[in-house]
Amino acid sequence: MQLHTLEFVKRFTHLPKRFYQLKQPTPLRGQLALVAVSADAAQLIDLNLCEQDQQQLIDFLAGRWLPKNTQPLAMKYAGHQFGFYNPDLGDGRGLLLGEVRNKQGECWDLHLKGAGQTAWSRFADGRAVLRSSIREFLGSEALFHLGIPTTRALALVTSSEPVRRERIEAATTLLRLTASHIRFGHFEHLYYSNDLEGLKLLVNFVIEHHFPALKTSPDPAAALLAQVLERSALLVARWQAYGFCHGVLNTDNMSILGETFDFGPYAFLDTYQPSFVGNHSDDQGRYAFNRQPSIVHWNLICLGQALLPLSNEQAIRQVLDSFAASYDQHYRQTMAARLGVHPVNDWILVERFLNFCEATTCDWTRVLRALAEGELKEASALMQNKANQEPAGWQVWLEEWQECLAKLFSSQKAVIEALTQVNPCVLPRTHLLQQAIQQAEAGDFTEVNRLLAVFRHPFTRQGKQPEDMASAPSWAEEFTLSCSS
Numbered sequence: 375m376q377l378h379t380l381e382f383v384k385r386f387t388h389l390p391k392r393f394y395q396l397k398q399p400t401p402l403r404g405q406l407a408l409v410a411v412s413a414d415a416a417q418l419i420d421l422n423l424c425e426q427d428q429q430q431l432i433d434f435l436a437g438r439w440l441p442k443n444t445q446p447l448a449m450k451y452a453g454h455q456f457g458f459y460n461p462d463l464g465d466g467r468g469l470l471l472g473e474v475r476n477k478q479g480e481c482w483d484l485h486l487k488g489a490g491q492t493a494w495s496r497f498a499d500g501r502a503v504l505r506s507s508i509r510e511f512l513g514s515e516a517l518f519h520l521g522i523p524t525t526r527a528l529a530l531v532t533s534s535e536p537v538r539r540e541r542i543e544a545a546t547t548l549l550r551l552t553a554s555h556i557r558f559g560h561f562e563h564l565y566y567s568n569d570l571e572g573l574k575l576l577v578n579f580v581i582e583h584h585f586p587a588l589k590t591s592p593d594p595a596a597a598l599l600a601q602v603l604e605r606s607a608l609l610v611a612r613w614q615a616y617g618f619c620h621g622v623l624n625t626d627n628m629s630i631l632g633e634t635f636d637f638g639p640y641a642f643l644d645t646y647q648p649s650f651v652g653n654h655s656d657d658q659g660r661y662a663f664n665r666q667p668s669i670v671h672w673n674l675i676c677l678g679q680a681l682l683p684l685s686n687e688q689a690i691r692q693v694l695d696s697f698a699a700s701y702d703q704h705y706r707q708t709m710a711a712r713l714g715v716h717p718v719n720d721w722i723l724v725e726r727f728l729n730f731c732e733a734t735t736c737d738w739t740r741v742l743r744a745l746a747e748g749e750l751k752e753a754s755a756l757m758q759n760k761a762n763q764e765p766a767g768w769q770v771w772l773e774e775w776q777e778c779l780a781k782l783f784s785s786q787k788a789v790i791e792a793l794t795q796v797n798p799c800v801l802p803r804t805h806l807l808q809q810a811i812q813q814a815e816a817g818d819f820t821e822v823n824r825l826l827a828v829f830r831h832p833f834t835r836q837g838k839q840p841e842d843m844a845s846a847p848s849w850a851e852e853f854t855l856s857c858s859s
Contacts, residue, residue, distance in 0.1 A: 375420045376427065377434055382443040382472045383481060385583060389575060394447040399437030399469055400490025400500065402545055404534030408432050409508070409819045410826055411529040412515050415551055418526065419474045419482050435531040435547050437489055444472035448492035452566060453559030453626025454676055456660055461566060463559060463626050464494030467502060470555060481583070483555050484528075488547040503543040504532050505811045508822055510548055510637035512810070516802040516829035517634055522612045523605070524634035525552040532814075544815070552633060554584055558677045559626035565680035577684060580630060595684035600693045603674050604700055605632025610670045611704035615712065616801075617643035617739065619663040621652040621855065625673045639855035642801045644846040646731035646738040654854040667705075671697045711796050712742055714789055715778050723778060726771055734759045737845040739801060745775075746793030748786060798832035800842045805850040 386394065408428065416423050433439035440446070448465035455463075469489040475481050487510075488502030507530045517524040528549040535545040556576075564573040577595055581588045591597035609632045613620065620627075621639035629635040639653040648664035656662075661669060674697060678690040706717035706724075715723050731738040736757050744753035750772060758764055783789045802825070810821040828842055835843070 375422050376425055377421065377430060378441045380419060380421070380441065381475045382441060383475050384443075384445055385473055385481065385579075386449075386470065387445055387447065389579060390572065392450070392569075392572065393576075394449050394470075395464075395493045396445065397448050397469060397490075397492050398446055399440075399471070399486060401438040402436040402488075402531065402533040402535055402547060406432050406436050406531055406533050407817075407819070408435075409504075409530045409532055409546075409814060410511060410822045412511075412527060412826065414515065414518075414830070415526040415528040418476065418480075418551055419484070419528075420476045421528075431529065432531055435486070435529055435549055436533065437486065437547065440471065446471050446486075446489075448494060449555060449560070450494065450563060451557050451559035451626055452563035453557070453624050454562070454673070455624045455626070456656075456658075459562070459566065460626075461563065462494070462496060463563075465492055466495040466498055467492075467500045468550075471549075480553070482551050482553060485550045485552070485555055486547055487550060488545060499537055501535075501537045501545040502548060503537060503539055504546045504814055505543070506638070507532075507546040507548040508811050508814055509640070509807055510550075512807060512822065512825055512829060513637050513640060513802050514550075514634065515826060516832065517618070519830050520616060520798060520801075520832055522616065522618065522634060523609050523632055525550050525629070527551070552629070552631065552635075554580070554629070554631055556580060556630050557626050557635070558628040558630065558673055558680075559624075561677055561680040562625060565683065570683055573680070573684060577681070584631065593685050593689055595681040596689040596693055599674070599678055599681055599685075599690060600696070602630050602632065602677065603693055603697055606670050606674060607697055607700035608632060608704045609634065610667050611701055611708055613666055614663075614705055615708035616798075617646070617663070619643065619650055619652040619661075620666065621656070621661055623661050623666065623669045623673065625676050628670075628673050628677075641804050641855065642739070644737060644803060644805075644850065645735040646728070647735055648732060652855055667701050671701075708796075712793070713745070713775070714782065714793050715775070716782070720778050723771070723775055726767070727775075730757060730765045730768055730771065733765050739798065740843070740845060742797045743794075743799050743843075746790065746797040748790055795833055799835050800828055800832050800838055802829055803846055803850075804853060804855070805846045806842065808850075808853065 446469045450464040452461045452463050468485055468487040471484045471486050473481050473483055491500035511527040511530050514524045514527045528551055530548040532544050532546040536542050537545045585601050588597045619641050627636040641652040650663045651659045678694050709724055710717035741753050741756045779789050810825050813821045
């Protein structure tokens with residue numbers, strides 16, 4: 375199927391016009407180049423890349439051509455940014471181009487980031503740049519294959535149109551896919567605007583299209599919050615178990631579907647430093663890695679506050695109070711699976727392991743992979759501090775861990791099969807992304823596409839180069855990321 379034959383539907387435009395601004399994309403100027411396309415993401419909307427005319431795809435991504443029956447729009451929302459409510463938010467550089475229903479009956483939003491100015495651009499140029507677009511493109515596709523809930527990225531196009539950030543960069547557009555672009559901030563905007571009618575309409579819209587099982591609930595608002603909380607708890611549990619730091623967990627960057635959303639200065643921990651702050655603009659460390667669970671809970675409280683007019687305080691509070699238990703369950707299950715131990719009976723082994731990782735600031739991803747492959751000597755060599763010393767008690771831990779595995783698995787082969795399926799040998803580390811970005815900015819997109827293929831199979835060494843699986847080089851320690859990244 376090609377772009378012009380896709381079945382476009384209009385759902386969000388059935389809501390009142392105060393929810394959005396109808397807006398055509400501002401076409402990219404100058405020379406265009408297709409940087410990369412995700413065939414996996416294309417399949418979600420039945421787009422056959424072999425049949426698709428490449429120039430038409432480029433023109434679509436550049437905002438120069440739209441299929442019939444599309445009605446591009448910018449969404450209005452608000453949100454808490456670094457703890458402070460900001461009413462003046464909305465799609466400032468992105469447009470919902472349309473919604474596509476695939477052969478399975480699923481609807482997918484097609485959202486173009488970098489599509490130009492809207493009513494909520496706040497004096498910005500409405501453009502995205504190549505480096506941030508590559509980071510989101512590779513990051514979202516990598517997270518999906520790691521099993522971490524996320525939006526998807528179909529393709530990106532760059533141009534010779536200059537835009538200024540810290541320096542002059544190339545204007546770029548990224549086509550993002552997800553079942554819904556509705557954020558916590560959509561509800562906050564309606565709540566703080568005293569738009570009770572709009573709040574009811576939005577809750578009913580979300581339930582009808584995304585949580586239809588809640589239609590018969592006696593308290594739809596509280597039931598919706600419970601669903602969003604459960605998904606969000608699972609999401610942040612996966613982040614913590616794999617060392618993903620989002621960087622800017624404002625409420626306007628939180629999806630009601632519990633997906634990793636609005637990639638900015640994200641990073642995977644190269645060394646295990648729980649207090650890691652990915653965004654150099656985050657002076658107070660609000661969004662540090664180890665604060666993410668509490669911040670997600672705080673954001674859910676903001677969402678619960680916005681839903682109060684449609685429920686009652688006791689029901690909302692009861693839902694919100696369930697977050698800690700839900701998060702703990704998901705985190706224990708995921709982290710215990712990485713070590714092949716029981717999430718309750720053997721949890722002390724997990725805690726001790728993480729303490730070792732923190733004490734040595736080791737490359738814990740490589741340590742876990744070495745353990746998964748049964749390479750205990752390699753794991754011990756990696757589990758060392760800067761003085762090349764193992765932490766006290768490490769060998770004792772290894773013995774106890776192996777005794778635990780012997781009780782739960784029938785053979786060493788079974789251990790390796792189970793653990794290598796959940797312990798990646800490659801991650802979208804910052805230095806890998808930066809090397810691909812530097813090449814792309816020089817006009818060579820080979821590394822972007824190579825990494826896309828590498829990240830599709832994170833749990834196997836096949837098709838990887840040694841550098842893909844190596845620890846970060848020393849220069850990466852000084853590399854900083856900001857909200858424009």
